[in-house]
Amino acid sequence: xxxxxxxxxxxxxxxxxxxxxxxxxxxxxxxxxxxxxxxxxxxxxxxxxxxxxxxxxxxxxxxxxxxxxxxxxxxxxxxxxxxxxxxxxxxxxxxxxxxxxxxxxxxxxxxxxxxxxxxxxxxxxxxxxxxxxxxxxxxxxxxxxxxxxxxxxxxxxxxx
Numbered sequence: 001x002x003x004x005x006x007x008x009x010x011x012x013x014x015x016x017x018x019x020x021x022x023x024x025x026x027x028x029x030x031x032x033x034x035x036x037x038x039x040x041x042x043x044x045x046x047x048x049x050x051x052x053x054x055x056x057x058x059x060x061x062x063x064x065x066x067x068x069x070x071x072x073x074x075x076x077x078x079x080x081x082x083x084x085x086x087x088x089x090x091x092x093x094x095x096x097x098x099x100x101x102x103x104x105x106x107x108x109x110x111x112x113x114x115x116x117x118x119x120x121x122x123x124x125x126x127x128x129x130x131x132x133x134x135x136x137x138x139x140x141x142x143x144x145x146x147x148x149x150x151x152x153x154x155x156x157x158x159x160x
Contacts, residue, residue: 037076038117040090043158045073050160053123060160061151062135063126067091068152069140075117089114091126092138098125 040048046064049055055063070092071077079087086095088111098104098111105111107125114122135141144150154160 036117037074037115039075040073042068042073042152043154043160046154046158046160048119049123053119053127055123055127057160059130061154062141062145064154065145065151066135066138066141069144070138075119075122076115078115086111088112089116089122090119091122092140093122093125093129094137097129 042064045067046060049063050057050060067073067090070087071090073090075090077087077089077092079092081087081094086100087093088095088098091114093107093111093114095105095111097106098109098114100111103110107121107128109121109125114125116122129137135145
């Protein structure tokens, strides 16, 4: 009869210990580059924008359409444009509205903070852009959402 090697389970304990150690180190160092990303569901995001971030109900279908085409509802999305600028986060906010590595730009925000699932700074910046420029800043809206027949009916789909 063969006995299981007592060292066989050491691999599990090694990886568990390493993972826990990494969590402790990140908490102790206060790593500000640690980003919590999320991919939202359509109705979940629509409710969040409406209830927690004060988006206008009349524009909500435009926002959801834009976000589906720009970032696929993913807060961690980044894209580099042909001109070298970058777009950040759920709202794909261009780097001219933020500053890499420190607060700045039109929205006075760090570009990296636009990748967070919190959405507070990203939502405020996006609303600021939309208020001054309309939705024309976003190619995804121009291409797919400009025609109102393409907008999702959130009242039917989500009950909003």
